[in-house]
Amino acid sequence: MLTSTFGAPLAQKSARAKEITKCIAVFMAKDMRPFSVVENEGFRLLINTLEPKYHIPSRQYFSQTEIPALYKQTKEKVIQTLRQANSIAITTDGWTSRATESFITITAHVITDEWEMLSFVLQTRPLYEAHTGVHIAEILRSAVAEWELERAACGIGVVTDNARNMDVAVREAGLAPHVKCFAHTLNLASQAGLSVPRVHRLLGRVRRVVAFFHRSTTAAAVLTSNQKAMELPQHKLIFDVVTRWNSSLDMLERYLKHQSAVAATLLSPYVRRNAREIDTLDHADINDAEDIVKLLKPMKMATTVLSDEKTPTVSLIVPLKHMIESSMAPNEEDSATVSAMKRAILDNLSNRYTDVYDWLLECTALDPRFRTLPHLEEDLRQDVFRRLREKAVQLSNKTNVTMEEADEGDGGEGTSGPTPAAEQPVNLTGTAEEAEVEQPPPNKKTALEDLLGGTFTEPAVAESQVYCIESEMAKYKNGKPISLKSCPLEWWKENAKIMYPLLSPLAKAYLSIPATSVPSERVFSTAGDIVNVQRSQLLADNVDMLIFLKKNM
Template identity: 55%
Template sequence: MPRDLGVSVTLGYYCVRRMAAPPEIADPPDTFKSIVWEHFGFSVEYRNGIRVVDKAHTICRNCFTKLTYMTGNTSNMQAHLRRHHPNIDISGTRKKPQKQETLPTAFRMKLQANSDRAQTITKAIGVFMALDMQPFSVVENDGFTHLLSVLEPRYQLPSRPHFSQNVLPHLYSEVKAKLVEDLSNAKFIALTTDGWTSRATQSFMTITAHCITDNWVINNPVLQTRAVYESHTSDHLSEILQAAVAEWKIDRENATIPVTTDNAKNIVNAVEAAGFSPNIRCFAHIVNLASQKGMGVNQMSQLLGRVRKVVTFFHRSTTAAAVLKDKQEMLHLPPHKLIQDVPTRWNSSYDMLERYLEQQAAVFSALTDRSIKRNIKDIVTLSDEDIKLAEDIIQVLKALKMVTTLLSTEQLPTVSMIMPLKHTILESMKVSDTNTTVVKDVKSAIVSDLINRYPESDSILVQFLHMSTALDPRFKSLPFLDETMRSNLFNSLMEKILEYHPQQVFFIIIVLIQT
């Protein structure tokens, strides 16, 4: 056979073999160190459907040539590679094969702390602490750690100091930077301050900002809650306000900054000293103070004292409470508990009186019951005159209760409601000939205190409140003002609109038509 023909037949043989389905090759054991085993494996046969590895023969993974193998002898395989695959380097030792991890093994491996998954979970825990006001120690609680181990067994929970020193400060910096940017873009900003004392008798001052975005969304971010260690003087509180405005980069040059506060003299003077204007005093707090003045009338105070003693008795005696419950069932009265008032909340006194009147029959029956009568000391049941006075006072205070409830449940700013509500209260407090002396005294005390809180002499504040009311569609007709004041107010309002938005002439025409 000519040489060229022999070469052609050999090449054709290999081509046919490559076109055929490749044989199944079994991997050699991991203990075989020779590099030739990266290119060879054992022959596999199926006998009667059973897979059998033929360890007497090896197969080349490159050309599928089958060679005889003697245990431990790789000479045939090396010779084959040199002759038929000269480009393959057979120096060195075999690399250890990489095995694919099983799913159970993969799930047992802990997440790297710098992995995206671990960092996402850590940040989410920080957000959870911030939004729900959870202490840093929550990461050490057994229940919390168990929850995380169920949700993500591979996650390694960082230590408590990691959250207090790294995670939360980083979150705060992110949120603060975004908030500073939003406040810098706001055209008008108002502030609210509130001084309060914790259960540990530590004083704090909270400052909240209010603004409207270009999309007409109201934002009410709490800027800070800071401990106040120094004396609560006007000068010191003024410094806190000015420092907060500077820290949050709120512009004071192009617009006034209204500040809402309670009625304490020190914070009112602090706002004035800081140069903020106008100072809007919390109307809910004003109603509370005015109502307390009314409750402080001598006969009214005595009435509340007698009712308070009765309520306290039923709260402290389990036997009396059980007897009261039996009397309620017998008299078919609602099984309501008596309400104990709180000195700082006038409406709790209103609720105490109202509940007492509802349950007076059951209370009287319980107090005269033999099982508890012997334990009663210094408790006097209300006379008919007392009951009549309580009923009259409830009617007097209904308007104040309605205003307090309305202001407490409102989700939107209530500045536009101040003057209409004040007018409503004053109208309800007008004295009539049928009023008793005590009722007249209560009304007079409430009116006197309420009028002094928003004096007409403070023209800037009054003008601001009236304008806010005029811009509220519910009160834009301003029925509580006379024609002259109403006309002057709308003229001032239109001047303000032209000052900030000269192009809004059409809007001014609409306002004129509607008013």
């Protein structure tokens, strides 16, 4: 009947059928639909209405054939984009699914030739074994090889949380520089401040009030009525999450904004009989709460700024850390609560990043917003630019060697494997002396090069290159900083080729590294939708492919 009405069914290999099948696979990946969606009555009705001659393949076909094919196609595009980048950074973080399975996700970050920041979720691997640094190091090494991340000219920067096993993992994998997630660092410092006994007790009292309003529909209704009467927004009170310090700040802010309505509600006879154990905050508590919000507000703003994935953030670590530490300096007007919080935060924060501080200063200097390094003494500022000058020379030399080797191989075409120069990339985290490596054997010369090259060309070219880098560096460091509202990548895009052709590759290598592991952490929410109750039995390979496609298509 269908055949006579609509014609013969579409052949599975016909162009039209292939197009529809691929679109269904894209729909599954982009909208995070389970493979079983193809068995849903409403979905089948929709497809049959749009194309009656199309036969929907089975869920197994999509999980075993179509999604893997789409993954392979997208992966090739991602690798091709990564190949074009001269420097790559990665972020990594672990998470646990609803089925209590542990995974680790790796995200790559590059700055393109057009000075655009791109991020790609590369892989999500299960952690079946203990979460040891050695095991994670093997996953990192495998990712570097599989995604062709190694570069001849410079190392691979890695951003992780502050866990000790990540220290071991990055060191064992031979990756550098290793940057601890600044958002995680701020979380640890803020949690230290919120753990001060008086603050801890205050948060507990507010939490009990909020919990009461969340479980009592009567109290919530009276609160809404009082908010309207007082011309306040009809907002619910916020309940904090212990692992997220900024949620405690949000809870306090919302409570303070609606404290008058909350107090009036708790005095209502309809509410009071069920809230006998709930006390509103007294005057001293309110003052402490206001002081806590004021003290932590800059740290919350810093966390928000760091979440931007389109502009460099690693260059912000030193300025933001300096600003926060300055705001934690003792003040005669501080209350006992504020003084205790400041000490706790400062004690937790002050010793962070000592191992990579010089490198972070170099990152900051290469951001045109902060190139004057105003918080440094002049001799320290000069040291920063001296190190950058030396590393720019090294990077230029390594790049030239790599290009020469690529030109000689395969008739001038580069190979996909690492060149000998890649074994010793520029040491961005060390000194020039530490980064010195044995030079590769000289290429075979022509007779004229053998006779005259050493006298008439090579030294002159080398000296000219060093002079040009010194000239660029002097011009850059003495230039006027751009506005904080300006985009540093846009500035480099406008000035790199003409003004700073030798310095700009170094800036690209430094600024491509994020300040936080937020890009990898954001996979958690995606993964929560993919590995949900319906699909908690997904194979690890399918979890990997679906997250990859969701983030990269």
